[in-house]
Amino acid sequence: MTIDASFLPKLSHEDVSLHLSERHDAEHSPWGALSYRFDIIVAGRRAGTISLRVGTTHLLTHLAGQIGFSVDPTFRGRGLARKAVLALLPAARLHGLRELWLTTTEDNLASRRTLENLGCSFAGRVPVPQNYVSYAQGEREKLRFRLALDGGD
Template identity: 30%
Template sequence: MQTPFTFLRPGKLVDEDLELVLTRTVEADPTKHHVPMYEFDLRHSSQLVTMGKVRLRIGSARALRYHGHIGYEVRQRFRGHRYAARSCQLLLPLAYAHGLKALWLAVDPANIPSQKTCQIIGAKYIETVRIPHDHEIYRGGARYRRRYRLGLGPISPNQAIQRSAR
């Protein structure tokens, strides 16, 4: 029998002027092949303005072949400050606390800034895959994804994530 999924408390996720604020958690939906997900706002720590979003999906690499474990979007006027890369790095301890040993990022081949983000965080390009016609993101217009892998190592004690009391 499979152990039920438990969302964890991510704690305070801050890097200089960037703060990740948990806005919601989404339970798995096996009928849609969706895995559990955390969603965070990227906020400027002193101005309290939302600069974008980042999502961490917890599941097998196979289930996330076309979505990836991490997805991010940075609003146009806030681009150029490496907020996407810094957000990814802030989420690594949470991913590791869930037992993930590697993260996969799936990037549109035309999105050069996202490819650079993958390189900045140390993810390695593995392959480009064709999206099946029956997949939800194909229906949204996507045809290919560049897949990057980022290996995870142990986290330090001050990065520990506490179990949620959900």
Template identity: 35%
Template sequence: MDRMAMPPEEMSGGGVTIRLGEYVEPQAPTHVPILSYKIDIAGRAVGEVRLRLGDSDDLKRYFGQIGYEVYPAFRGRGHVTAACRLALNVMRELGYEEVWITCNPENFASRRVCEKIGGAHVDTVDIPVGHVMHEHGILQKCRYRVVL
């Protein structure tokens, strides 16, 4: 896979625009570069979608390669689903053939987003004792695989 392609600065679709806000150099806890995109609706930032660029087991099992957040006032309107579809296009452009997304088992809204964007629930894994997530009280993650 060619991962040297430049990521798009901006992408629009489904009533949403994602704009590259920053490139984060590898650092703990993921140790991979991150592209952080702002989710924009009609000129207003409503959340973020983060692309973790790597293929490590830690990403695929626990952190996920795409993370997202929508600000509370904008939840339940499909903005994250639209933004994640755009994020999948970015990952495809960067040469990925599949993407792993994880979420907490009790986060039904996030699980629904994964399903809406074509993610197949693969399994739910226990976070190992000593892992940074376990230390923060996160004990399990649902794993979704999206084939691009």
């Protein structure tokens, strides 16, 4: 797969930088939207991943989220997910997004804390449909959060 990152600015915030690892056009993306996956890099080491999904479908705004992140266990507790989201915001703005929708579950306290620290507003709970992949893993409800992209970083 060829990854064209030439149009993306350098994505970093404080001690976190993002390195593009995957890019999928909408027709090849599991979310049906242009998507990017980045490695979260700290001190030259991969600390996790973060994805940006460019679209406003119900799937993205209510279930999957336009941003998804995962921090490897040995790097947790340092606020890296928050920094990675902040590093990703210029790419979201470049794609014309004025707000971002992020989702999590009730029991994911670390994710909820990250969203609160980012200044996201809670937008409610939505049921997980039986045909959605996480339903088979036991998820029955998603919590939705909105992050406004009003200005620069």
